[in-house]
Amino acid sequence: MTLTHRAPAEPEQTPEQRTVTLTIDGRSITVPEGTTVWQAARELGIDIPALCHDERYEPVGVCRMCVVDTGGRAFAASCVRPCEPDMEVTTSTPEVEQSRRVLTELLVVDQPEREHDPKQTTTADNELIAVADDYDVIGVDDLFSGPAKGTDHSNPVIAVDHDACILCDRCVRACDDVQGNDVIGRTGKGYGSRIAFDLNDPMGASSCVTCGECVSACPTGALTNKPINNIPIQPKEQLDAVDTVCPYCGVGCALTYYVDRERGGISYAEGRDQPGNQSRLCVKGRYGWDYAASPQRLTTPLIRVDAAYPKGPLSADVKEDSGEDGDGKRGRKPGGLVPYEEVMPHFREATWDEALDLVARRLGEIYAESGSDGIAGFGSAKCSNEEGYLFQKLIRTAFRSNNVDHCTRLCHASSVAALFEGVGSGSVSTTYGDIANADVAIITGSNATANHPVASSFFKQARRDGTTIIYIDPRAGTVADHADIFCQLKPGTDVALYNGIMHEIIRLDLVDHDFVADRTANYEQLAKTVEAYPPELAAQITGVDAETIRRIARIWGEAGAGVIYWGMGISQHTTGTDNARCLIAMCSITGNVGRPGTGLHPLRGQNNVQGASDAGLIPMFYPNYQSASDSAARQRFERAWGVQLNPNNGLTVTEVMASVLDGGVRGMYMLGENPFLSDPNINKVRKALAKLDFLVVQDIFLTETAEFADVILPASSYLEKDGTYTNTDRRVQRGRTVFDPPGQARVDWQIVQDIAQRLGLGWDYRSPREVFEEMVELMPDYANLTYDNLGSTGKLYPNPDPEHEDGTVVLFDDRFNTSDGLAHLVPAEWLPGKELPDEEYPYVLNTGRLLEHWHTGSMTRRSYALDSIAPRAEAYVHPGDAAELGLTDGGRARVVSRRGEIELHVKVSHREARGNVFIPFHFREAAANLLTIDEIDPTGKIPEFKFCAVRIVPVADRESAPAGGSTA
């Protein structure tokens, strides 16, 4: 593992790079060919003013502020003018200064008054005003000022003031070249020109995804952030900057919150330069943090009152069983969150001591009565590494139970199972940014533009720079718009497709025979299996024409460097492990692992799903994937923790629920998980939760799961604690405290420690830093990492020298992590989904996420920006199906499966295939998981969220129903 991260900003150095020598303001300088005059001057410490230029973007030379005298007939724009040999540049002459001053006057005359400028009155860093001050251009009265061009306040968090716009095109480049969203352009000509969104639409009605990259690009007051929660936008000097990491997805963007201490709120967020995200953010990271300030935060420990027993759901929404005769109550609340007024009366406030004593006593009693099998704990991939580590240590040491799991079971458990079996490691073999070095990238089962938006911006950028992108997905998500080949396969036919591709790769003899011979095992068996999948057969199963399969095979087989990124579309099937096995085989037989631009990357969902798995929140693994059933590993942890441990693997998330119904597990500790909404077949989860003898829920909001709790402990949000988080790239980063927890809410690791102490464990950690140090001792992959050397941008693991290196990008350059060092190829036969569509249930349901929302919505639906952009549940249906079923866009439909039914709005979408319906699972008022099937993958134990049969029935719109209708 010798390959280390190449700093992205550093230009490629070739040994015989040619240079040019020139003179700038009388000083000689030698620069690489292609360097602009502006860059060369900067190296000499000469700052040339520029408005349209920013080093983040390709220079365009439109504002002419950076002109210099090169002795030519006209001044040259230094930001685009390459240095030439013997050039003599003067950056400041009276004529040049006059040119800049006149230009400034011409720009200022059309600007809003300073006291009304949207930027100067907020962040006070309007770059044009700074230039104007330098040139003493204060008021310009003697020049004609044109008619106003107007403002646009249609976006909930971004304000547009066209009068403040100087048409520098920075926002256009930020939108097109950086984020690859292609929304902003220009409209009109001459004086009437404006920036325009799509077809000159209002920003809020355009295809804009509100990533805010344009706001961070804009030098003037044309694009500015609007205040959220009435915390005014202020100059940075007046705010407290906290460097931390985004709490949402596995991309783990580094960001800085600018905090208003006086008002106790965040004013705004900005992306921070870190080798992964390179300052980019998406809508959730930049605007979705205000949930932590919600008045609905839990602030006092709560104990269920006697009258609320026997236990059951407390709100009408959760109580209601799905029957054909719905009384119209579900979904009657626009916000769709747990109704506090219905649930709170069933709990009373308690002191921390009383609540913690009760938790320790009841869990202790159940353990005494039923032993290790009676207790289970669900941790969370939203929590830090330290919290995950302590939580599993508590369950494993206090209750001698391996029944500890978290939501990785619901996302990549099958990928991890296949990766362990194939390459001996569950983490990614290369980073998302490494796509830049790939000739070909396959993106499959991943709606990356919605679920990993910032990673997808690097995918889009790579394609513009020449990487061929093959997108394989049953839905034509926006990634398809950026793909060279889009392969819309039928849902649940992945194995057949990849076997067909491998069949063709072998037939064309595009196999890397040296790699196969030296680095893999079981190739013959794989070849024999895929022999039975000629492209024509694969075409019949997958619905992809044989020619496309052949084309993909040739392109992948001939690629110098190929990489595969995949998401839940691969893993959330009963054949999830087989799907991932195929991807491992695809890379292995073509030698596409272990070099830059090659490898396997399951895109991680949660911000800390990698870390929570690393930390041991898995029923069969101790921290660092040391097998719980392996006696050497067990002894290592018994020594470290000073207790005897349980040699049997524990139960997974889905198995725990089944065990509860069978009377096995009786007591549960739920740390930040909401299985009521996230697990398949909610009706079954409802019964299981009600049956538990004791349930303690530790969370920041009242969740649906908390309605079944005996004790609710008010925890801290991400913004209120220190800890480390490990992103999809294996980058370990520090999250830092922004606020104190509200009311009596406490930091999670301290709550876990308090319970541990009451259960007789002598824990005495004084800080997350101490926990991290203990973890690193026990986790070889995290070796050498310390809070201090993680620095502000974190470090990739493994990392032999974190003081000087960013860490290892590419794994497996000479051997795999398996015991024999070889990649183990595991052939797979295609199997159909467990519940195929039939006459009664003719549609295939696919579930997933939206860009704006996160999982069960408990955070994002309490965020002003995110909830106002995507406020309601919708079923996405192909226009042809919609026409056949009599559904209209915006109308309502009932979607029914064998397990339940929901009612929601219809979105007619050309991105769906015929016969498929897509429903995001964020909305409790139309919970997609009432419909999903709880069949699981035999190896990864992951539920089949991506495939079940449903029927769709149009429903007359209640709102448009005649008066006297059943409006609740």
Add this chain to the structure above:
Amino acid sequence: MTEAHEQARSAAREPSVDPATDPSAGEVFDADIHAKAREVIARYPQSRSALLPLLHLVQSVQGYVSREGITFCARHLDLSEAEVSGVVTFYTMYKRRPCGQHLVSVCTNTLCAALGGDAVYRRLCEHLGEEGRPLGHEETAGTPGEQGSITIEHAECLAACDLAPVLQVNYEYFDNQSPDSAVELVDALRNGDKPAPTRGAPLTDFRSAELQLAGFFPDDSEQSRSDVDAPTAAEETVRGARLAQDRGWTAPAMPDDVALPEVEQK
């Protein structure tokens, strides 16, 4: 990068979603127009070069560039809608509102204006207006698209100063106009007549002219030749050249190393 990658890259220029079946582009454009679009695109080494003729093709169908038209071009050329929209709003020959059967463009640039172009424009606007309200720039008398409907615009220089004031109908010239002759012309157009232009091809209608601008000519090759070859030079335009020829005048050759005149300092 190997040949296969190159092929994949060029194949990528074919949009990943087939524009012909993409419902977001609506059903405004039939199979023939999609075929024509592909024909236009095939003329250029880079597909995006086909945007200008493709926009004319769109106008030949709808008489303007609609939202569907923008989406149509964006999908065919793998451009963003914002990029297409930027081009559409930049060039005045692309109309964002439905045009009449005929487009009348009156030159109001310096020389035409001085010689009566402003008066021609004013008179036409009044004449085509209703109930005392004159038409404005890019407004239409009658229902756009229907027989006899006329859209009027004032145009920047039409490059015929020697014949000023001029106007164009569907980009064909009518030279040396007066307010009266212009009114006579639009009345004829409203009656369904197609008076012959002073020079150039015979008059058709706006959409047919747009189809020609997209590069498609009538199937009848004779008619097609006559459209293309129709004389466009007026006697006034070539008179100077002819005089020089008669008298054997030639312009002195321009030396390569001539010094440029000093520009006065401001």
